[in-house]
Amino acid sequence: MKLFTSVNDVTDISGLVKEALHLKQNPFAHKELGKNKTLGLIFLNPSLRTRLSTQKAALNLGMEVIVMNIDKEGWALETRDGVVMNDTTVEHIREAAGVMGEYFDILGIRSFPSLQNRDEDYSEDILNKFIKFSGLPLVSLESGTRHPLQSLTDLITITEHAPQGRRPKVVLTWAPHVKALPQAVPNSFAEWMCKADVDFTITHPEGYELDMQFTNGANISYNQEEALQDADFIYVKNWSSYQDYGKVITTDPSWMLTRDRLGVTNNAKVMHCLPVRRDLELGADILDSTDSLVIKEAGNRVWAAQIVLKKMLEANIKQADERRFAGS
Numbered sequence: 001m002k003l004f005t006s007v008n009d010v011t012d013i014s015g016l017v018k019e020a021l022h023l024k025q026n027p028f029a030h031k032e033l034g035k036n037k038t039l040g041l042i043f044l045n046p047s048l049r050t051r052l053s054t055q056k057a058a059l060n061l062g063m064e065v066i067v068m069n070i071d072k073e074g075w076a077l078e079t080r081d082g083v084v085m086n087d088t089t090v091e092h093i094r095e096a097a098g099v100m101g102e103y104f105d106i107l108g109i110r111s112f113p114s115l116q117n118r119d120e121d122y123s124e125d126i127l128n129k130f131i132k133f134s135g136l137p138l139v140s141l142e143s144g145t146r147h148p149l150q151s152l153t154d155l156i157t158i159t160e161h162a163p164q165g166r167r168p169k170v171v172l173t174w175a176p177h178v179k180a181l182p183q184a185v186p187n188s189f190a191e192w193m194c195k196a197d198v199d200f201t202i203t204h205p206e207g208y209e210l211d212m213q214f215t216n217g218a219n220i221s222y223n224q225e226e227a228l229q230d231a232d233f234i235y236v237k238n239w240s241s242y243q244d245y246g247k248v249i250t251t252d253p254s255w256m257l258t259r260d261r262l263g264v265t266n267n268a269k270v271m272h273c274l275p276v277r278r279d280l281e282l283g284a285d286i287l288d289s290t291d292s293l294v295i296k297e298a299g300n301r302v303w304a305a306q307i308v309l310k311k312m313l314e315a316n317i318k319q320a321d322e323r324r325f326a327g328s
Protein backbone atom coordinates (compact mmCIF):
# COMPACT_ATOMS: atom_id res chain seq x y z
CA MET A 1 0.00 0.00 0.00
CA LYS A 2 1.46 3.37 -1.06
CA LEU A 3 -1.56 5.59 -0.36
CA PHE A 4 -4.42 5.49 2.12
CA THR A 5 -6.72 8.34 1.16
CA SER A 6 -10.01 6.50 0.56
CA VAL A 7 -11.63 3.06 0.54
CA ASN A 8 -10.47 2.76 -3.07
CA ASP A 9 -6.91 2.26 -1.81
CA VAL A 10 -8.00 -1.00 -0.17
CA THR A 11 -8.32 -4.19 -2.20
CA ASP A 12 -9.74 -6.49 0.49
CA ILE A 13 -11.81 -4.51 3.00
CA SER A 14 -12.96 -7.38 5.23
CA GLY A 15 -9.43 -8.85 5.13
CA LEU A 16 -8.01 -5.53 6.34
CA VAL A 17 -10.55 -5.41 9.20
CA LYS A 18 -9.64 -8.99 10.22
CA GLU A 19 -5.94 -8.15 10.18
CA ALA A 20 -6.58 -5.03 12.30
CA LEU A 21 -8.48 -7.12 14.86
CA HIS A 22 -5.60 -9.59 14.87
CA LEU A 23 -3.17 -6.72 15.59
CA LYS A 24 -5.39 -5.69 18.49
CA GLN A 25 -4.59 -9.09 20.06
CA ASN A 26 -0.88 -8.84 19.16
CA PRO A 27 0.04 -5.13 19.25
CA PHE A 28 3.82 -5.60 19.49
CA ALA A 29 4.29 -8.55 17.11
CA HIS A 30 5.85 -6.33 14.43
CA LYS A 31 8.05 -4.12 16.59
CA GLU A 32 11.04 -4.68 14.24
CA LEU A 33 9.17 -3.67 11.07
CA GLY A 34 9.39 0.06 11.67
CA LYS A 35 12.93 0.16 13.02
CA ASN A 36 14.80 3.23 11.69
CA LYS A 37 11.70 4.40 9.80
CA THR A 38 10.23 7.83 10.47
CA LEU A 39 6.57 8.82 10.29
CA GLY A 40 5.83 12.53 9.85
CA LEU A 41 2.40 13.66 11.03
CA ILE A 42 1.52 17.09 9.69
CA PHE A 43 -1.59 18.87 10.97
CA LEU A 44 -3.14 21.90 9.30
CA ASN A 45 -6.06 21.61 11.80
CA PRO A 46 -6.65 20.50 15.41
CA SER A 47 -6.73 16.84 16.47
CA LEU A 48 -6.80 14.68 19.58
CA ARG A 49 -7.59 11.10 18.46
CA THR A 50 -5.91 11.05 15.07
CA ARG A 51 -2.72 12.50 16.44
CA LEU A 52 -2.47 10.26 19.52
CA SER A 53 -3.71 7.01 17.97
CA THR A 54 -1.53 7.25 14.86
CA GLN A 55 1.48 8.10 17.00
CA LYS A 56 0.77 5.12 19.27
CA ALA A 57 0.26 2.82 16.26
CA ALA A 58 3.63 3.87 14.84
CA LEU A 59 5.35 3.35 18.20
CA ASN A 60 3.82 -0.15 18.41
CA LEU A 61 5.51 -0.88 15.05
CA GLY A 62 8.86 0.43 16.29
CA MET A 63 8.80 3.63 14.19
CA GLU A 64 10.03 7.09 15.15
CA VAL A 65 7.34 9.78 14.93
CA ILE A 66 7.65 13.52 14.32
CA VAL A 67 4.52 15.62 14.72
CA MET A 68 4.14 19.18 13.45
CA ASN A 69 1.15 21.48 13.77
CA ILE A 70 2.12 23.30 10.63
CA ASP A 71 -0.76 25.78 10.87
CA LYS A 72 0.66 27.12 14.16
CA GLU A 73 4.35 26.20 14.08
CA GLY A 74 5.28 26.40 10.41
CA TRP A 75 5.71 29.19 7.92
CA ALA A 76 2.43 30.36 6.37
CA LEU A 77 1.89 27.90 3.53
CA GLU A 78 1.03 28.86 -0.05
CA THR A 79 -0.88 26.09 -1.81
CA ARG A 80 -1.88 27.83 -5.06
CA ASP A 81 0.26 27.64 -8.14
CA GLY A 82 1.27 30.59 -10.28
CA VAL A 83 0.87 33.29 -7.62
CA VAL A 84 3.48 35.93 -6.81
CA MET A 85 4.04 35.42 -3.09
CA ASN A 86 4.06 39.09 -2.17
CA ASP A 87 1.36 38.83 0.53
CA THR A 88 1.28 36.83 3.80
CA THR A 89 2.24 33.32 2.66
CA VAL A 90 5.92 32.53 3.11
CA GLU A 91 6.58 28.98 1.93
CA HIS A 92 5.11 27.11 -1.03
CA ILE A 93 3.69 23.60 -0.63
CA ARG A 94 6.04 22.47 -3.43
CA GLU A 95 9.10 23.15 -1.28
CA ALA A 96 7.47 22.25 2.07
CA ALA A 97 6.29 18.83 0.85
CA GLY A 98 9.55 18.24 -1.03
CA VAL A 99 11.55 18.86 2.14
CA MET A 100 9.31 16.45 4.09
CA GLY A 101 10.15 13.86 1.43
CA GLU A 102 13.79 14.17 2.53
CA TYR A 103 13.06 13.56 6.21
CA PHE A 104 10.27 10.98 6.44
CA ASP A 105 9.52 7.46 5.18
CA ILE A 106 5.73 7.82 5.52
CA LEU A 107 3.74 11.06 5.67
CA GLY A 108 0.36 11.71 7.33
CA ILE A 109 -1.56 14.86 6.44
CA ARG A 110 -4.62 16.47 8.02
CA SER A 111 -6.18 19.15 5.87
CA PHE A 112 -9.80 20.18 6.43
CA PRO A 113 -11.91 21.76 3.70
CA SER A 114 -12.41 25.53 3.71
CA LEU A 115 -16.19 25.06 3.19
CA GLN A 116 -16.01 28.22 1.03
CA ASN A 117 -15.40 26.75 -2.41
CA ARG A 118 -16.82 23.30 -3.15
CA ASP A 119 -14.86 22.63 -6.33
CA GLU A 120 -11.61 23.53 -4.61
CA ASP A 121 -12.35 21.38 -1.52
CA TYR A 122 -13.59 18.41 -3.56
CA SER A 123 -10.56 18.53 -5.88
CA GLU A 124 -8.39 17.54 -2.87
CA ASP A 125 -5.75 19.90 -4.20
CA ILE A 126 -3.76 20.15 -0.94
CA LEU A 127 -3.70 16.38 -0.29
CA ASN A 128 -2.73 15.69 -3.91
CA LYS A 129 0.07 18.24 -3.77
CA PHE A 130 1.49 16.66 -0.62
CA ILE A 131 1.39 13.27 -2.40
CA LYS A 132 3.01 14.63 -5.54
CA PHE A 133 5.72 16.85 -4.09
CA SER A 134 6.73 14.66 -1.12
CA GLY A 135 6.91 11.49 -3.23
CA LEU A 136 6.19 9.54 -0.03
CA PRO A 137 3.66 6.88 0.92
CA LEU A 138 0.89 9.01 2.39
CA VAL A 139 -1.94 8.42 4.82
CA SER A 140 -4.84 10.87 5.04
CA LEU A 141 -5.50 12.05 8.58
CA GLU A 142 -8.80 13.61 7.29
CA SER A 143 -8.91 15.61 4.10
CA GLY A 144 -11.39 17.84 2.30
CA THR A 145 -13.76 15.01 1.42
CA ARG A 146 -12.84 11.93 3.47
CA HIS A 147 -11.57 10.52 6.78
CA PRO A 148 -10.56 6.97 5.89
CA LEU A 149 -8.77 6.09 9.16
CA GLN A 150 -12.00 6.96 10.98
CA SER A 151 -14.13 4.90 8.59
CA LEU A 152 -11.85 1.87 8.82
CA THR A 153 -12.06 2.22 12.61
CA ASP A 154 -15.84 2.38 12.40
CA LEU A 155 -16.01 -0.80 10.33
CA ILE A 156 -13.66 -2.54 12.78
CA THR A 157 -15.94 -1.46 15.65
CA ILE A 158 -19.10 -2.59 13.85
CA THR A 159 -17.50 -5.94 13.00
CA GLU A 160 -16.51 -6.46 16.66
CA HIS A 161 -20.01 -5.72 17.97
CA ALA A 162 -22.15 -7.11 15.12
CA PRO A 163 -24.92 -9.62 15.81
CA GLN A 164 -24.03 -13.20 14.87
CA GLY A 165 -25.34 -14.78 11.70
CA ARG A 166 -26.91 -11.81 9.89
CA ARG A 167 -26.01 -8.53 8.22
CA PRO A 168 -26.23 -5.66 10.72
CA LYS A 169 -28.41 -2.65 9.97
CA VAL A 170 -26.33 0.53 10.18
CA VAL A 171 -27.93 3.99 10.17
CA LEU A 172 -26.04 7.24 9.65
CA THR A 173 -28.11 10.05 11.16
CA TRP A 174 -27.52 13.77 10.75
CA ALA A 175 -27.37 15.69 14.06
CA PRO A 176 -27.82 19.39 14.79
CA HIS A 177 -24.80 21.65 15.36
CA VAL A 178 -24.26 25.40 15.65
CA LYS A 179 -21.23 25.47 13.34
CA ALA A 180 -20.72 24.48 9.72
CA LEU A 181 -18.80 21.18 9.74
CA PRO A 182 -17.19 19.29 6.85
CA GLN A 183 -18.85 16.41 5.00
CA ALA A 184 -15.62 14.38 5.19
CA VAL A 185 -16.65 12.02 8.02
CA PRO A 186 -20.14 11.17 6.67
CA ASN A 187 -18.89 10.95 3.05
CA SER A 188 -16.21 8.54 4.08
CA PHE A 189 -18.42 6.52 6.42
CA ALA A 190 -21.02 6.17 3.64
CA GLU A 191 -18.40 5.20 1.09
CA TRP A 192 -17.07 2.41 3.35
CA MET A 193 -20.51 1.18 4.46
CA CYS A 194 -21.72 0.95 0.86
CA LYS A 195 -18.87 -1.47 0.18
CA ALA A 196 -19.17 -3.41 3.47
CA ASP A 197 -21.42 -6.35 4.26
CA VAL A 198 -24.08 -4.26 6.05
CA ASP A 199 -27.59 -2.97 5.38
CA PHE A 200 -26.99 0.81 5.24
CA THR A 201 -29.42 3.73 5.64
CA ILE A 202 -28.73 7.48 5.79
CA THR A 203 -31.21 9.88 7.35
CA HIS A 204 -31.04 13.68 7.32
CA PRO A 205 -33.25 16.75 6.85
CA GLU A 206 -33.92 17.95 3.31
CA GLY A 207 -31.03 19.93 1.90
CA TYR A 208 -28.36 17.79 3.60
CA GLU A 209 -27.95 15.26 0.76
CA LEU A 210 -24.34 14.13 0.48
CA ASP A 211 -22.49 13.99 -2.82
CA MET A 212 -23.93 10.95 -4.62
CA GLN A 213 -20.49 9.55 -5.41
CA PHE A 214 -20.28 8.49 -1.73
CA THR A 215 -23.83 7.20 -1.16
CA ASN A 216 -24.35 4.84 -4.08
CA GLY A 217 -26.16 1.78 -2.66
CA ALA A 218 -27.45 3.42 0.54
CA ASN A 219 -31.12 3.82 1.49
CA ILE A 220 -31.80 7.52 2.08
CA SER A 221 -34.67 8.86 4.19
CA TYR A 222 -35.83 12.24 5.52
CA ASN A 223 -37.68 10.47 8.35
CA GLN A 224 -35.33 9.68 11.24
CA GLU A 225 -37.76 7.52 13.22
CA GLU A 226 -38.53 5.35 10.21
CA ALA A 227 -34.84 5.03 9.37
CA LEU A 228 -33.96 3.95 12.93
CA GLN A 229 -36.40 1.03 12.85
CA ASP A 230 -34.53 -2.21 13.75
CA ALA A 231 -31.11 -0.51 13.60
CA ASP A 232 -28.17 -2.38 15.16
CA PHE A 233 -25.79 0.60 14.93
CA ILE A 234 -26.53 4.33 14.80
CA TYR A 235 -23.75 6.60 13.60
CA VAL A 236 -24.42 10.17 14.70
CA LYS A 237 -22.78 13.07 12.86
CA ASN A 238 -23.45 16.64 11.88
CA TRP A 239 -22.42 17.98 8.50
CA SER A 240 -23.07 21.20 6.62
CA SER A 241 -24.93 21.28 3.32
CA TYR A 242 -23.20 19.93 0.22
CA GLN A 243 -25.73 21.46 -2.18
CA ASP A 244 -25.85 24.91 -0.57
CA TYR A 245 -22.19 24.42 0.08
CA GLY A 246 -20.95 24.86 3.64
CA LYS A 247 -24.24 26.34 4.88
CA VAL A 248 -26.13 25.47 8.08
CA ILE A 249 -29.72 25.13 6.82
CA THR A 250 -31.30 24.05 10.10
CA THR A 251 -30.36 23.43 13.72
CA ASP A 252 -33.68 21.68 14.47
CA PRO A 253 -33.13 20.11 17.94
CA SER A 254 -35.65 17.34 17.20
CA TRP A 255 -32.91 15.63 15.16
CA MET A 256 -30.76 15.15 18.29
CA LEU A 257 -30.66 11.47 19.26
CA THR A 258 -31.75 10.70 22.83
CA ARG A 259 -32.31 7.38 24.61
CA ASP A 260 -36.08 7.44 24.14
CA ARG A 261 -35.49 7.28 20.36
CA LEU A 262 -33.69 3.96 20.72
CA GLY A 263 -36.98 2.15 21.46
CA VAL A 264 -37.63 1.40 17.77
CA THR A 265 -34.14 -0.01 17.23
CA ASN A 266 -32.71 -3.47 17.76
CA ASN A 267 -30.95 -2.39 20.99
CA ALA A 268 -28.77 -0.25 18.78
CA LYS A 269 -25.26 0.76 19.77
CA VAL A 270 -24.49 4.42 19.20
CA MET A 271 -21.32 5.64 17.52
CA HIS A 272 -19.72 9.04 16.90
CA CYS A 273 -16.24 9.89 15.64
CA LEU A 274 -15.72 12.54 18.38
CA PRO A 275 -15.28 15.30 19.37
CA VAL A 276 -18.98 15.53 20.20
CA ARG A 277 -20.96 18.44 21.61
CA ARG A 278 -23.08 17.01 24.43
CA ASP A 279 -26.81 17.68 24.32
CA LEU A 280 -26.44 19.54 21.05
CA GLU A 281 -25.41 16.75 18.67
CA LEU A 282 -26.01 13.78 20.94
CA GLY A 283 -27.78 13.40 24.29
CA ALA A 284 -25.63 13.03 27.41
CA ASP A 285 -28.11 10.29 28.45
CA ILE A 286 -26.79 8.18 25.55
CA LEU A 287 -23.14 9.18 25.89
CA ASP A 288 -23.14 8.19 29.56
CA SER A 289 -24.93 4.88 28.98
CA THR A 290 -23.80 1.42 27.89
CA ASP A 291 -25.54 2.06 24.54
CA SER A 292 -22.62 4.28 23.57
CA LEU A 293 -19.59 2.81 21.80
CA VAL A 294 -17.76 6.11 21.35
CA ILE A 295 -14.83 5.42 23.69
CA LYS A 296 -14.21 1.87 22.41
CA GLU A 297 -14.56 3.24 18.88
CA ALA A 298 -11.88 5.86 19.55
CA GLY A 299 -9.72 3.09 21.06
CA ASN A 300 -9.92 1.21 17.77
CA ARG A 301 -8.32 4.16 15.97
CA VAL A 302 -4.98 2.64 17.01
CA TRP A 303 -5.60 -0.65 15.17
CA ALA A 304 -6.85 1.06 12.03
CA ALA A 305 -3.73 3.24 11.91
CA GLN A 306 -1.45 0.33 12.80
CA ILE A 307 -2.69 -1.99 10.04
CA VAL A 308 -2.37 0.82 7.46
CA LEU A 309 1.16 1.73 8.56
CA LYS A 310 2.10 -1.97 8.64
CA LYS A 311 0.91 -2.41 5.03
CA MET A 312 2.89 0.66 3.98
CA LEU A 313 6.06 -0.48 5.74
CA GLU A 314 5.77 -3.95 4.21
CA ALA A 315 5.30 -2.52 0.71
CA ASN A 316 8.26 -0.19 1.17
CA ILE A 317 10.53 -2.91 2.45
CA LYS A 318 9.54 -5.03 -0.57
CA GLN A 319 10.22 -2.14 -2.95
CA ALA A 320 13.57 -1.43 -1.33
CA ASP A 321 14.47 -5.13 -1.63
CA GLU A 322 13.44 -5.14 -5.30
CA ARG A 323 15.62 -2.10 -5.93
CA ARG A 324 18.51 -3.78 -4.12
CA PHE A 325 18.17 -7.00 -6.13
CA ALA A 326 17.84 -5.03 -9.38
CA GLY A 327 21.11 -3.27 -8.59
CA SER A 328 23.03 -6.43 -7.66
Ligand SMILES: NCCC[C@H](NC(=O)CCC(=O)O)C(=O)O
Residues within 6 Å of the ligand: 142, 179, 181, 182, 183, 184, 185, 238, 273, 274, 275, 277
Ligand atom coordinates in the same frame (compact mmCIF):
# COMPACT_ATOMS: atom_id res chain seq x y z
N1 LIG B 1 -11.92 14.57 13.05
C1 LIG B 1 -13.19 14.42 13.57
C2 LIG B 1 -14.16 15.48 13.17
C3 LIG B 1 -13.58 16.81 12.86
C4 LIG B 1 -14.57 17.87 12.50
N2 LIG B 1 -15.27 18.31 13.70
C5 LIG B 1 -15.23 19.55 14.12
O1 LIG B 1 -14.60 20.39 13.51
C6 LIG B 1 -15.97 19.90 15.40
C7 LIG B 1 -15.82 21.33 15.74
C8 LIG B 1 -16.80 21.85 16.76
O2 LIG B 1 -17.63 21.10 17.32
O3 LIG B 1 -16.72 23.05 16.97
C9 LIG B 1 -15.56 17.34 11.48
O4 LIG B 1 -16.76 17.29 11.74
O5 LIG B 1 -15.11 16.96 10.37
Ligand SMILES: NC(=O)OP(=O)(O)O
Residues within 6 Å of the ligand: 046, 047, 048, 049, 050, 051, 142, 150, 273, 274, 275
Ligand atom coordinates in the same frame (compact mmCIF):
# COMPACT_ATOMS: atom_id res chain seq x y z
N1 LIG C 1 -12.27 11.54 15.25
C1 LIG C 1 -11.17 12.29 15.04
O1 LIG C 1 -10.59 12.29 13.95
O2 LIG C 1 -10.78 13.02 16.11
P1 LIG C 1 -9.66 14.16 16.10
O3 LIG C 1 -10.18 15.24 15.19
O4 LIG C 1 -9.53 14.57 17.51
O5 LIG C 1 -8.40 13.59 15.53
